[in-house]
Amino acid sequence: MDNNHRPDSMERITTTQQALSFIDDQVDRIRSQVGDGKVLLALSGGVDSSVVAALLIKAIGRQLVCVHVNHGLLRKGEPEQVIRVFRDEMNANLIYVDAVDRFLDLLAGVTDPEQKRHIIGEEFIKVFAEEAKKQEGISFLAQGTIYPDILESEQGIKAHHNVGGLPEELDFELVEPVKLLFKDEVRVVGKALGLPDSMVYRQPFPGPGLGVRCPGAITRDRLEAVRESDAILREEFEKNGLSGKVWQYFTVVPDFKSTGVKNGKRTFDWPCIIRAINTTDVMEVTVEHLPDELIDHLVQRIISEVPGINRVLYDFTPKPPATVEYE
Numbered sequence: 493m494d495n496n497h498r499p500d501s502m503e504r505i506t507t508t509q510q511a512l513s514f515i516d517d518q519v520d521r522i523r524s525q526v527g528d529g530k531v532l533l534a535l536s537g538g539v540d541s542s543v544v545a546a547l548l549i550k551a552i553g554r555q556l557v558c559v560h561v562n563h564g565l566l567r568k569g570e571p572e573q574v575i576r577v578f579r580d581e582m583n584a585n586l587i588y589v590d591a592v593d594r595f596l597d598l599l600a601g602v603t604d605p606e607q608k609r610h611i612i613g614e615e616f617i618k619v620f621a622e623e624a625k626k627q628e629g630i631s632f633l634a635q636g637t638i639y640p641d642i643l644e645s646e647q648g649i650k651a652h653h654n655v656g657g658l659p660e661e662l663d664f665e666l667v668e669p670v671k672l673l674f675k676d677e678v679r680v681v682g683k684a685l686g687l688p689d690s691m692v693y694r695q696p697f698p699g700p701g702l703g704v705r706c707p708g709a710i711t712r713d714r715l716e717a718v719r720e721s722d723a724i725l726r727e728e729f730e731k732n733g734l735s736g737k738v739w740q741y742f743t744v745v746p747d748f749k750s751t752g753v754k755n756g757k758r759t760f761d762w763p764c765i766i767r768a769i770n771t772t773d774v775m776e777v778t779v780e781h782l783p784d785e786l787i788d789h790l791v792q793r794i795i796s797e798v799p800g801i802n803r804v805l806y807d808f809t810p811k812p813p814a815t816v817e818y819e
């Protein structure tokens with residue numbers, strides 16, 4: 493039978509009970525596939541790779557080597573959370589790669605959105621391959637492929653981003669324990685594995701990270717303004733009970749400045765755009781309308797706490813015609 497096909501008889505995993513039995517079954521399968529071999533995993537901290545990491549740690553412990561690449565475009569606190577959860581709490585064999593300068597130096601002056609995405613994707617594979625080559629005796633590569641990835645690549649909608657891309661000399665056998673699961677099932681499994689809610693119920697986050705929210709040529713100061721304003725927005729959504737209700741919310745700091753005034757002095761700084769959207773399939777998106785008091789509070793916090801920002805704007809545009817991300 494095609495092992496990329498979800499059998500009709502497979503029940504949807506909605507309960508902890510079902511998740512625990514899935515986990516037991518996968519632990520057995522992983523152990524029999526891997527034996528005493530070593531497995532490599534690119535651990536981004538996203539839902540899918542985190543759940544795969546937790547499953548493999550349960551099955552084979554330190555035979556799993558996790559590589560977390562910090563490309564400098566992650567949200568505030570993310571690399572620290574990956575280290576805390578996996579290295580400190582789960583005793584994972586975790587390699588943390590600080591590639592911030594490498595990525596930001598390569599991206600300096602690059603304004604074209606597609607070129608930016610391309611550079612980030614290519615460099616990520618390079619950094620990961622370099623780490624892989626430093627490791628002795630790896631024969632398996634674990635991936636957080638999920639069922640929609642398989643369906644979409646079969647239908648030709650998008651290339652299966654979890655497959656391919658790695659240099660050919662890295663000849664690994666794949667371990668893909670959640671490849672027949674839908675996203676909601678992956679979350680139930682993650683919860684049953686003891687991962688924190690902030691990881692399991694995370695909003696979608698693009699691979700090129702904050703890079704696509706810092707339109708045009710990325711500079712470190714403007715990137716920092718995106719990261720800090722995003723952290724404030726997330727904190728306020730959490731406090732106001734919106735984080736589980738709104739599909740995706742983030743800030744963008746575009747590359748233009750406008751005149752303002754602060755403490756009686758002229759300023760010339762960037763605007764910060766807030767985007768908060770709802771959707772079911774991401775093809776069509778509606779805008780979340782925030783309460784006035786929350787908007788006022790966000791404006792106050794962002795202009796007083798984030799260096800380089802003197803205006804806060806709200807994006808009221810649905811998709812279509814606008815995409816969710818700015819690049």
Ligand code: XMP
Nearest residue numbers: 696697698699700740774811815816817818
């Ligand atoms: P757009 O901007 O295309 O975004 O309307 C739709 C959804 O996809 C996310 N997105 C990405 N996710 N890699 C990802 O894994 C990417 O390169 C990427 N670009 C956009 C976006 O955040 C939104 O949820």
